[in-house]
Amino acid sequence: MKPNLLLAFFLLLFAMNWTASTSCAASESDDLSAECLPHTDPANIGEWQLQDAFSDEFNDDTLSSIWHVQGKDDGEGAYYNANQGRNSQFIPEAISQSEGILRIKSHWNPSFPFAKGYGVPPITTGALISKKLLKYGYMEIRCRVGKSPMSGAFWAVGNGVNDGNRGELDIFEHVGQGWDAQKDNTDISTTMQMSIHNWNRAINENLGNRRHWTQKHSLGFDVTDGMHVYAADWTEDYIKFYVDGALVRTLSKEEADDVKLNGHGAWVIDNEQRVWIDCELFDWEGRVSELKADMFGEEAVFEVDYVRVWKRGAGGNHKHDEHGANLVANGNFATNLDGWNTQGLVAIQDVSNWKYWKDNNPSLDPNAMQIGAGGTGAANQVISVEPNSKYILTAYLRTPGTTGTLEPSNLRIKPVVFHEGWFGVEDYGGSRLTRKLFHNWFQSYSIEFTTGSSDRTATIFFNNTESQRGGLMHVDGVTVVKVQDLRRIRDPALPNGKTE
Structure with missing residues (x-):
């Protein structure tokens, strides 16, 4: 065999083996290779069963039939949930697949014949939706968000047929870049937002904000810089959110139901849901009038390596991933400020009579630390840590809020954001990390370092x-x-225990 033919043969053999090794379709035996198990459970403690109706490696030449493409009528209408896009329009041409990667391209597209109300600003983009409905499971995606004002999102929502099936679970809604200088959201591409929404009209009548629970988490990386793995373990009792093999937030049903909207708890996700992968434009992140065509260049592409969904086996569990003990002294400020170094106007304040405290602060003491107005207060605490270790700082925070102006283009009130509070971490061996905030209700924020x-x-x-x-x-x-790196955790019953 000639040398070049021999080389071609081995390359073909390698490609065949590579394709086989990355094919994660469920088999009759349900025995999955390690790379086809959840990123956080390589020992298969959960006895996971891959769900082909929601899982895709995007290795084929054409898109799998498990997906509905928004804007393409496959017998159930062109647009599921009557959702044609947010400040943009979903079109099938925005979706492509090649070399094992799904791509959703957002275009500045003024010549497109937009449906009424969807062409300001003139952006086209795409969305994939599972044709089947899912109730509970472990959902995982490996992806990179495009460098543009568009979001890249992995989420699930009820089919909208009736009000009892309108819960929404957002695993993440990343935005690739800020665009409105007045908003000053330069940290937007390092922020992960997890949320639960309730779209039940009987509860939310005349309410503009239907977000029931949310967590804003500051990542240690830019979501546009490379591929990362995001996941959520959704059960009837809790949701756990993961990033790159680490647990970043656990929300129990009990905690969620302590967060009230019109007297109703936030755990509204006991319904069957369709899985979504899409891009949208969030006008609360900035004024749409500030958008420009050059913000939608070649890098405005949401790239997805794979989506995998599993069900836990009958004997499976996932109890090995909980965080360690709280390292903060007096973090609930029960009676005093012991443990804190303060300067300026800092005091204890009883906030139990505040509506937003009652509605958004489950299981906290009635007192909070108050930092006085006028840029006059600060508090810090030095905590003990271990070298070369990952930690997450979390707090419920509130500031007076922001003002609003009327956007002439769409007659909606949009915020003029003045950040009025900051929190963060420093002197830990890395650069100083800060998070700005302005919400006038207690909201949970977190920073990893x-x-x-x-x-x-x-x-x-x-x-x-x-x-x-x-x-x-x-x-x-x-x-x-x-925080543990769960990619290194093995079954404690094995002789190796933990494997580095």
Whole structure:
């Protein structure tokens, strides 16, 4: 055999083996290779069963028939849930698949014949939706968000046939870049937002905000820089959110139901849901009038390597992933400020009579730490940590809020955002990390950070001194926990125990 033919033969053999090794379709035996198991459970403690109706490696030449493409009529209408897009329009031409990657391209497309109300600004994009409905499961995606104002999202929602089937679970809604200088959201592409929405009209009549629960989490990376793995373990009792093999948030049904909207709890996701992969334009992240055509270039592409969904086996569990103990002293401010270093106007405040505290602060003490208005207050605490370890700082935070202006283009009130509070971590072996906030209700925020090779302390801080607009700020429920890399956790019953 000639050398070039021999080389071609081996390349073909390698390609065949590679394709086989990355094919994760469920087999009759249900024995999955390690790479086809959840990223957080390589030992298969959950006894996972892959669900082909929601899983795709995107290795074929054409898109799998498990998906509905928004804008393409496959017998059930062109647009599921009557959703044609948000400040843009979903079109089939935005979807492509090649070399094992799904791509959703967002275009500045003024010549497109938009449906009424969807062409301001003139953006076309795409959405994939599972044809089958899912109730509970472990959902995982490996993806990279496009560098543009568009979101890249992995979520699920009821089919909208009746009001009892309108719960929505957002595993993430990433935005690739900020575009409105007035908003000052330069950290938008390092933020992961997890949410539950309730679209039941009987509960939400005349309410503009139907988000029932949300968590804003500051990642240690830019979501547009490379592929990352995101997942959610959705059960009847809890949801666990994961990033790159680490648990970042657990929301129990009990905690969610303590968060009230018109007297109704936030756990509204006991319904069957369709799985979505899509791009949208969120006008609450900035004024649409500030968008420009050059923001939608070649990098405005949401790329997906795979989507996999599993069901837990009858004997499976996933109890090995909980966080460690809280390292913060007096994070609930039950009676005093012991453990905190303060400057300026800092005091204890009883907030139990505040509506937003009652509705959005499950299981917290009635007191919060109050940092005085006018950019005059700050508090910090030095905590003990271990070198080369990942931690998550979480807190419930509130500031007076923001103002609003009328957008002439769509007659909607859009915020003029003045950030009035900050929190973060420093002196841990990395660069100082901060998060800005402006919401006038208690909302849960979190920041992840990794300590240096020799660092054994870190300083967490809260202040309103970084701007003259610093407003009255309230802090409650502060925690710092160590995070495990679950990709290295093996079944404790095995001789190896943990494998590095």
